[in-house]
Amino acid sequence: MLRNRLTWIFVGLAVLGVILYVLGIRMTKADLAISAAAEPIWCIGGHLEGAHCSEGTAIPVTNSLIMTILVDLLLLLTIIFGARNMQLIPRGFQNVVEVMVEMFYNFAASVDRKNIAKFFPLCATIFFFVLYSNLFALVPGVGSIGICVATHEAGEAADHPSDVFAGLPGYCGEGHVVPFLRAPSADLNVTLAFALVAVAMIQVFGFQALGVGYLTKFFNFREGFMNAFVGILEFISEIVRIVAFAFRLFGNIFAGEVILVVMAYLFPYLLPLPFYGLELFVAFMQAFIFSVLTLVFMSIATIAHGGHDDHGHGSHEGAELAGQGSH
Amino acid sequence: MTDAGLRLIAAALAVGLAAIGPGVGIGIVFNGALTAMGRNPEAEGTLRTYMILGFALTESLFIFGLVISLLIAFGIV
Numbered sequence: 001m002l003r004n005r006l007t008w009i010f011v012g013l014a015v016l017g018v019i020l021y022v023l024g025i026r027m028t029k030a031d032l033a034i035s036a037a038a039e040p041i042w043c044i045g046g047h048l049e050g051a052h053c054s055e056g057t058a059i060p061v062t063n064s065l066i067m068t069i070l071v072d073l074l075l076l077l078t079i080i081f082g083a084r085n086m087q088l089i090p091r092g093f094q095n096v097v098e099v100m101v102e103m104f105y106n107f108a109a110s111v112d113r114k115n116i117a118k119f120f121p122l123c124a125t126i127f128f129f130v131l132y133s134n135l136f137a138l139v140p141g142v143g144s145i146g147i148c149v150a151t152h153e154a155g156e157a158a159d160h161p162s163d164v165f166a167g168l169p170g171y172c173g174e175g176h177v178v179p180f181l182r183a184p185s186a187d188l189n190v191t192l193a194f195a196l197v198a199v200a201m202i203q204v205f206g207f208q209a210l211g212v213g214y215l216t217k218f219f220n221f222r223e224g225f226m227n228a229f230v231g232i233l234e235f236i237s238e239i240v241r242i243v244a245f246a247f248r249l250f251g252n253i254f255a256g257e258v259i260l261v262v263m264a265y266l267f268p269y270l271l272p273l274p275f276y277g278l279e280l281f282v283a284f285m286q287a288f289i290f291s292v293l294t295l296v297f298m299s300i301a302t303i304a305h306g307g308h309d310d311h312g313h314g315s316h317e318g319a320e321l322a323g324q325g326s327h
Numbered sequence: 328m329t330d331a332g333l334r335l336i337a338a339a340l341a342v343g344l345a346a347i348g349p350g351v352g353i354g355i356v357f358n359g360a361l362t363a364m365g366r367n368p369e370a371e372g373t374l375r376t377y378m379i380l381g382f383a384l385t386e387s388l389f390i391f392g393l394v395i396s397l398l399i400a401f402g403i404v
Contacts, residue, residue: 036401110372243394244387251393293383296376 017269026268027261034258038062038187039178041147063179064187067142071132071184100128104291111292112299115205119298122201126194127291130185134253134283137183138276143257146179185253185286187248195245198294199238206301214301241297245290252286338400345392352385 018025039062040048046057052062082097092215109116136142184190206214218238220231238258257281263271360378364371397403 036397111376240387244383244390247390247394248383248386251390287382289379291403294374296380 014270019065020040021268027265031262032265033223034261036188038064038182038189041066041178041180044062062187063146063182064184064190065182067133067136068184068190069137070181073130074136075128075132083172097201107292108295111295114298115302118205119295121297122198123291123298126198126294130194130249130290131287133184133190133279134287137186137253137257138260138283142183143179143186144177145178145181146177149178152175183253183257185249186257188250191249192242192246194249194290195242198245198290198297201240202294202297202301203238205298209302210304245293249286249290254281256282259310330376334399334402338396341392341396341399345389345396347388349385352388356381356385 015056039058040053040057041063042048042061043053044058044059044061046054046060048054078097086094101124104118104127105120108120108123112119203214206217216231218231218235220227256275259275260272260279263275335378355387356378360381363374
């Protein structure tokens with residue numbers, strides 16, 4: 001019954017799409033305005049000049065900052081409503097929240113059972129924040145509803161397919177739309193902040209577990225030239241991790257948004273649908289990869305460096321991880 | 328050929344060529360992990376950890392290409 005109804009809703013939406021397409025209500029090339037950086041909406045201590053803040057602005061409030069605060073509030077609301085009058089046998093929304101947290105906890109515990117209590121809060125925070133911000137990037141209206149900022153010369157109107165589209169209220173013909181909301185993970189500043197926190201905490205946990213001995217992983221000049229070289233490589237790869245963390249998340253989510261926009265331009269109403277499904281999967285996968293990588297790097301940082309036996313390094317780590325995983 | 332046109336070609340080449348190697352590499356990583364999981368299902372937890380680690384290390388090469396491509400496309404270098 002439900003399946004039947006869903007089919008009818010889908011067919012109805014497809015017919016509506018075709019009608020709108022014939023009427024000329026669709027994207028044109030002029031509407032393909034993609035900005036890689038977040039745009040300011042409101043300038044504290046200054047004023048907005050087109051798409052930029054004027055000089056002397058204290059804090060530019062960008063659209064991704066607004067979305068970050070919204071996502072934070074939604075996370076808080078989820079927990080407040082999930083944990084309000086908790087019961088031993090969970091029902092309803094509490095059940096959903098518990099399942100989400102427990103699934104991630106069980107997976108994290110299978111990676112590193114010994115330090116799970118220390119690592120779980122940070123990794124789960126990263127996971128749920130990134131998951132929420134990736135999913136809210138796909139909500140219709142985010143990244144498409146906003147202020148119209150004039151960029152074209154006056155009189156040089158964009159070529160729109162029909163007058164029906166141009167006659168709609170709120171049509172932005174002579175410029176591009178600066179959206180009110182932008183997904184936090186599609187802003188490099190947010191992902192870089194998360195990457196910095198993650199890599200810094202990896203070092204903190206490494207020092208906590210091994211003391212100053214953690215540094216011998218990077219500066220190991222006592223055991224020959226080869227180990228010194230490997231140590232320096234480790235040091236470089238630690239810095240590269242920040243870039244990789246930040247650009248992996250930013251690249252995937254931003255590229256996903258660009259794909260959706262381009263598909264909406266190529267074949268409106270129908271072609272974006274399968275890509276929406278793909279983006280839902282990517283949203284979950286990227287949140288998972290970011291948090292699990294943090295967890296794995298943390299767990300490797302807390303394992304003592306097996307420098308005294310030359311060949312045992314890899315197998316030693318493997319044995320320890322396998323031992324923790326099999327409990 | 329204008330400077331802007333050359334930049335577009337360079338950016339497209341940077342990201343396109345950078346995707347070849349990691350594409351093959353990620354395939355090999357998952358191939359190995361799935362084969363191992365199939366042969367030894369008990370080791371799935373450990374294998375999954377190393378699979379994701381290998382995936383990340385391989386994909387970071389592509390990310391360098393992406394970074395260079397973005398730098399070229401937006402005229403930073």
